[in-house]
């Protein structure tokens with residue numbers, strides 16, 4: 001810029017200088033001419049008189065005076081005729097290039113003007129030139145100074161207004177280029193440069209914002225990249241590593257010096273191959289294979305189980321410009337969960353044995369192979385006897401432990417080629433393959449029975465149980481798995497029905513029994529709706545006086561085709577099919593209603609005992625049902641007694657205590673039925689608000705024959721009395737039994753000796769007769785001693 005400006009300024013100055021010089025010359029020359037003309041004019045007038053009189057002396061002195069002017073070279077005084085009469089200065093020959101100015105000299109006399117001569121002045125411009133040069137010199141100096149000043153000013157101005165902002169701008173640009181500067185360039189001039197810098201600053205600011213945004217996004221991206229649970233790496237179009245995250249290194253245990261920008265994919269594959277990451281493979285083949293896949297530019301997924309056991313899922317996704325992004329996900333837990341789920345889907349959680357689904361599948365396989373190789377297959381259906389009681393008594397935790405132990409025992413005694421499965425509850429099944437003859441199965445069945453007869457130690461409790469086994473043979477007892485299992489189940493029921501703790505082979509006749517049970521179920525539903533149920537009442541007599549004091553309500557089913565059916569045949573069916581609550585509520589209502597009628601009809605006040613099944617006792621509606629029944633029948637407090645079995649109390653004792661307490665508040669007595677047959681515990685007698693215990697018929701039966709039974713009866717009576725409970729003896733059939741119980745102070749008696757359960761009219765008559773006419777059966781009542789004796 002300066003290099004252009006300076007010559008221009010110099011040229012301008014030169015032109016100005018020339019113009020100025022020329023103008024000065026003109027001025028000086030005009031001044032000279034004017035001065036010479038004035039001199040000539042003045043002297044022409046002054047010399048008029050001397051000229052008239054030819055006063056040469058004056059003329060010469062005047063000429064001399066003129067000649068003293070440095071510009072005048074010579075002066076001539078000429079007469080009118082042109083003769084020179086006076087002269088000063090240079091001779092004629094020296095006047096070569098001098099300038100000449102003449103004036104006519106006039107003398108006026110009497111108003112007549114007389115030409116008296118001529119005054120000629122020769123003058124030179126030398127002084128003009130001298131002056132001019134001097135002035136030019138001065139001007140040159142001045143111009144030089146001016147140029148210097150202008151140049152300096154320009155330089156300063158240039159520095160201040162152009163170079164400074166430009167260098168700042170340049171600095172800013174350089175710094176910005178290297179990404180180091182974010183400050184604006186400080187320059188506030190209002191010229192174009194200022195505008196440029198403002199625009200630049202704005203641009204830099206925008207760029208800075210964009211860069212900050214980009215950096216923020218980059219930071220976020222990096223944070224995301226390094227914090228996601230997946231390993232990520234990116235290979236460019238030449239299959240060199242470009243981007244990766246920490247998880248990638250961790251997940252694949254790659255050395256850090258290998259994972260760097262530019263590492264070829266083949267190096268990583270080779271490293272992995274050499275450390276056995278891909279198993280026993282040819283590494284060059286593997287590399288070319290993987291590289292070919294990577295170049296194929298198609299997404300693909302694979303799973304890789306690493307030598308450390310972790311399972312990694314690898315997803316390759318090609319990038320638009322070539323190369324690909326790979327994500328590595330550790331799916332070990334997912335795989336384990338899937339395996340667990342697959343296992344759970346076909347295994348029992350408690351025992352880890354195959355469940356019904358897997359069992360049927362294995363059985364299907366076994367049948368296929370049995371058909372093919374003509375081998376025998378049997379199915380053994382195993383069920384613990386009275387497991388429900390154990391569960392009810394000791395709780396589900398103990399029951400579960402027992403089931404687990406049972407599973408382990410069964411697994412231990414079968415061969416590896418056989419399958420033991422839990423089908424549900426305490427039901428297990430076994431597939432016995434390669435059965436040569438029936439003896440093989442009998443041996444196994446007996447082994448199962450023996451093994452399960454061994455005591456179970458669950459949480460320090462020693463439990464005894466037995467098992468019943470039902471057996472089906474293939475193909476005799478069923479062509480398909482479902483049929484074989486169903487029939488084995490049926491055979492197991494038959495084993496239970498025939499005394500438990502044994503095994504039974506399936507017989508087609510067993511179908512009939514099951515069918516019968518089904519029929520009972522259907523008919524029972526019908527019976528409840530069509531008033532086919534009836535209550536019989538068995539009297540309860542005072543042991544000493546043998547007077548009727550109460551009755552036990554016992555349900556009967558007047559079946560339209562089969563006649564009277566006893567509860568032993570249908571109560572368990574009602575319990576199994578969920579009809580027991582409905583049935584029980586009806587019994588309770590009917591017994592209370594009848595008792596109240598008797599009371600109102602003048603019969604002696606009787607206590608009424610009603611049986612409660614375990615399912616009824618668990619029913620949350622029980623207390624409400626009893627309350628409502630007592631309210632609607634208006635039966636007074638202390639009249640109703642509910643008979644429950646011991647096992648009821650053992651299942652959830654806390655709940656049992658609270659239910660019993662609520663019942664007690666209603667004035668309802670609680671009798672423990674079949675006492676002595678279960679887990680007779682002194683503890684619960686103390687803990688539960690029980691009012692009486694009933695000695696089971698089995699002990700009363702042999703009371704006079706079996707000393708053990710006698711001892712038990714004695715103990716129960718003693719125990720009951722010491723706890724202030726009434727003791728009732730059931731199943732008294734013989735006078736001897738009655739007498740024994742009377743002697744032992746038993747409180748109440750029930751049994752065929754007095755009466756079987758009777759329908760209402762018969763019972764009414766019986767009570768009337770008994771209390772009025774019947775003789776005593778037991779010990780004679782001791783007469784009060786005669787005062788005279």
Ligand SMILES: Nc1nc2c(ncn2[C@@H]2O[C@@H]3COP(=O)(O)O[C@H]4[C@@H](O)[C@H](n5cnc6c(=O)[nH]c(N)nc65)O[C@@H]4COP(=O)(O)O[C@H]3[C@H]2O)c(=O)[nH]1
Pocket residue numbers: 538553554555566567568571584587611612613643673674697730731732733750751752753757
């Ligand atoms: N051999 C013999 N047996 C005698 C003698 N004295 C009474 N029995 C029978 O013994 C059973 C006594 O009832 P349980 O022990 O409560 O046993 C009852 C009871 O557990 C249940 N049961 C009866 N009615 C109902 C009811 O309404 N609800 C519920 N949940 N169970 C009932 O059915 C069981 C059987 O009832 P039943 O067949 O009526 O049989 C009655 C009765 O007929 C005797 O001297 N010798």
